[in-house]
Amino acid sequence: MEKVKWFMYTVAGLLIVIPTMYVFIFDTGFSSLTSNILISIAILLVILGKLISVIEKKKENRSYAVDIGAIIGLSIVLILGVFL
Numbered sequence: 001m002e003k004v005k006w007f008m009y010t011v012a013g014l015l016i017v018i019p020t021m022y023v024f025i026f027d028t029g030f031s032s033l034t035s036n037i038l039i040s041i042a043i044l045l046v047i048l049g050k051l052i053s054v055i056e057k058k059k060e061n062r063s064y065a066v067d068i069g070a071i072i073g074l075s076i077v078l079i080l081g082v083f084l
Contacts, residue, residue, distance in 0.1 A: 005052045012045040043078045
């Protein structure tokens, strides 16, 4: 599960970095729909990675309050980003 979690974090980071680098290099932009989709997918991947962290920490009886807070915060950002 650890590899899957870090793969999700890496893909989420690349979904933000690669389009940003494309815009800087070629001086062209994306539509707002494309940008919103990429950012939403990246946030969703981070949320899924945090859920995996919570499951792993729960099995080891470690504190996972910070991860739950991050999941709640990112979920609020995702919901507000979709509806606003």
